Amino acid sequence: MNRNPTKSPRANILVVDDTPNNLRLLSTLLTEQGYEVGKALNGQLAIKSAQAAPPDLILLDIKMPQMNGYEVCQQLKSHDQTKQIPIIFISAIDEVLDKVKAFQIGGVDYITKPFQREEVLARVENHLNIQALNNALRQEQKKSENLLLNTLPKTIVEELKQHQRAIPKEYDEASFLFSDIVEFAANSSSMPPTEVVDLLNQVFSAFDQLAQHHGVEKIRTIGDAYFVAGGVPLVRPDHAAAIAEMALDMQQAIAQFRWPNGQPLALRIGINTGGPVVAAVLGTKKFAYDVWGDTVNIASRMETQGAPGKIHVTTATYEQLQDKYQLQKRGVITVKSKGEMTTYWLVGRRW
Incomplete structure (x- = not known):
């Protein structure tokens, strides 16, 4: 039976068998088909080899001294690095319960000795093709997850993966920061649109790095406005300090950017702390994570x-x-919809 080895180019197969003749026979058979073959005479060597350089597929004998094939399979399936490797059991044991056990602990196939050359090659090729499709699917799933992570907090993405929905959550207290670029419309009106977008991308990318560094969550951007939360969705007692650090670093970061006329960009930043607030994911086609409450307003x-x-x-x-932190009293101001409030300027750190 003529097989085309190019369907699985340079696939690496680990053969595990305590009988040298069986090991040599399988190794020769697979090598002749263009596969790269690794060999292990016992279970311990098989596990070490698979962990050091994970193969694309494993042919595994069952009856071996010290550690049998079932135990080897269970060990490999318990580690993230090796749990996705397809394992084909190849054994002289022909009992139904033994075959069932092989599948229950994670085997993908079972070949009975004495084996036929054509059967081994067909099953190996089939499972390598399935594994290639599974790997491609995992890559696409990873891309989709990364896209979600660009939109939603990690904890929310995990909740969506597990339950297909995220339950709205109330937080007793958190801190929130809003910023906008001073005179953005006036200074950007004469710039080509692509340059405006490029400038905002550079500024917000710098802010995104700061948010990750300080453990706060960017909620959204609207035009030149940037909205950040501390203590949402991950609860932390020092949310106010985290937001303060974010604000101080944002002021330093924005000074590195210039308008076309050479003037530095400047920010106007506002912060409030309190609660309760509610956070939730909106939408079914395009997700958006947001926070609501008087504290945010x-x-x-x-x-x-x-x-x-x-x-x-x-x-x-x-x-x-x-x-x-160093703070200066601004005094009493009239706040829309809230009346008179005493407010302060955050100047810097005390240390």
């Missing part, structure tokens, strides 16, 4: 009623930051 007001180059915070945020 006030954080937005702090930004719009702030000042260029400054970080405007509420009394609630001030109370959590005052021991470790």
